[in-house]
Amino acid sequence: MKILHTADWHIGKQLHKMDLSEDLELFFDWLLKVISTEQIDLLLVSGDVFDQANPSQSALKQYYGFLKRMIGTHCKIIITGGNHDSAAVLNAPKAILGFLNIDVVGGAPEAISELFFKHTKQETQVVIAAVPFLRDKDIRKAAAGESYSDKIEQIRDGIQRYFASVNTHYNAHFEGLCFIVMGHLYVQGAHVSESMRDIQIGNQASVKGHIFGEAPNYVALGHIHKPYAVSGTKQVHYSGSPIALSFSEKAEVKQVNVITITGKTVAVNILPIPQFRHLVAFEGTLESVKTQLHHYTLKTQLVSLAEIIVNEPNENVQIRQDFDELQSDHDSDALKIIKSKLNFTNKVRGASEAFEPGISVADVTPMEMFEKRLQLDGNLEHTEELKNAFRQILEELNL
Template sequence: MKILHTSDWHIGKQLHKYDLSEDLELFFTWLIAYIKSENIDVLLVSGDIFDQANPSQAAYKQYYDLLKNLISLDCKIILTGGNHDSPTVLNAPAELLKAFDISVTGGATEELTDMFVTVEKNNEKLVVATIPFLKDRDIRKSAAGESYATKIEQIKSGLRTYFSNVNAHYDKNYTEEVFIVMGHLYVQGSELSESERDIQIGNQAGVEANMFGETPHYVALGHIHKPQVISQAQNIHYCGSPIPLSFSEKEDRKQINVITIENNSISKLDLVPVPKHRNLVTFEGSLQEVAHNLNAYSEKTTLTSLAEIIVTEENESLERRQAFEALINSQPNANIEIVKSRLIFKSMVRGASDAFAVGTDVADVTPMQMFEKKLELQTNLENTADLKNAFREILEELKL
């Protein structure tokens, strides 16, 4: 039996207002061909199927077009929700999708047994715990007046207990079947990119890898976009997103993970590269240097390269600002589209916080950074730590 692990599709994603649907469509076309050619028996998607809780009509269409094409394959499909997904949105067609051998777990269910899926193919047996992104209410009971530190510790403890119960359910109800646990969360030690929305603000509630115990034969994680192994011994893997979703991911090698089961045990794990169809590139330097490098760029890919430019000049002047705007608006190279730009004057930012350098796009500053900057300006405050924790809780409630 062959199982394909992927995650973090983020259907509907825009990179600085640039639509990435073409990138995903090329990945989906390749994915379907790979499933056919390699006779994949099970497809696991570990959360963040959509980029927004309320997807656009175009995002819905891309999702259902993909499922329609997958249905024609002899492949069991298992989908779980991530922190970007709405459980209601994913679960709405779940009963209908069952008829096409597609299992969907948008949010945690009251009974663990409802999140266990069994697959039997080619004389092999597989049990999958389809654990989606776990919300606060799924893992603990909140109390009025509790401190932020107490809340974080309860979240960590709640996650450990939850996955311990998942293992106990397997031990009680199954015997020799290969056991895979799906999850969508931050595990300490994993490398982040700038495009992930933290499960808990600052990832304070990140858990240790040993939380999953020794029972699962493979842990198929989502949420982190950089593919990486968290524990070789325990077979805990993030497969990462299939396409770059931010400029911090431009050097990442995107992949899918393919697990092979033979004689009711995992015999092989293949890390299969996903074809690259678009470059994300960054140009930094003076206005003259950036303009030269933009014009000299010649690499061609299936899709137009997307660029961020960071221009740094010594002194501010109207002439330099106008030249910067002209450079951005001219789109000087047919192989590149500029989607992100920043102009920094050194003389104006000396001694200033990097997060608030002149020319910084407000979209690049987090709400937390903005709040901390405001607190710095209020010199008469003494309880800043409490205020920061309170603000973090507000951001969590608003999912910002």
């Protein structure tokens, strides 16, 4: 039996207002081909199907468009919800998708047994525990007046207990069968990129790889966008996102993991995903960046998206104007500038503000904005506590 593990599709994602649906559509074309040529029996999507809890109509259309193309491939699908997903949105079509060989676990169900699926192909049987992103309410009873570090500790314990009960259920009902656990969480040591929410308390409550225990033969994780095998554990993997979702992911080769199961033996094969688009960064003086842009050639199917960082010694109105013009004039068939920054080593007095000119509010996370505001007040006594309190507010608002 062959299983394909992927995660973090983030359908509907925009990178600096640039829609990435074309990138995903090319990935879906490629994925459908792989499913057919590799004869994949089961597709696992480990959370963050959508980028937003309330996906746009075009994001929903793309999702259902992909699922429709899967019908008739004889490949079963199991989809779980991530921290970006709304459990209710994913679960709404659950009943009808069930008839189409597509199972969905949007959020933690009432009974652990509802996470379990059994898939059979000839002599091979595999059991899947489709654990979605675990929210605070799923794993912890909140108490008034608790400190931030208490809360983190309780979340960590709660996650550990939850996965222990998954293993208990497996041992009681399916022991001896090949066992795959899905999850959407932050396991320590993994690489966190800038497109991932730095404000998730879940991020801070990172757990260690051993919490999955001895029972699973493979753990199919989502949440970290860089493909990653958790060291010191047996077969605990992040497949990573299929496309680059931020400039910090620009050098990553994206992949899907193909798991071949023979009896209880699991072999993991990594399939690199072709790059449909390059994200590129150019840094230097204005002249140097101009030259680099001029010499850039397109090597992918989709136009490249660029970040430009111009560093000049002295603040100067002319340079500022040229910089603005560079952005508006440069867009070409090869390249589109979507992010830019202008730095001066020596600033004109009074011109410096909390943020460098050239930074758009859209590029600043709520947390960064809060930290800047704190800096303006000088040395406040309770900075760390204020930051933690702000994190908690953001988490509760799900921003």
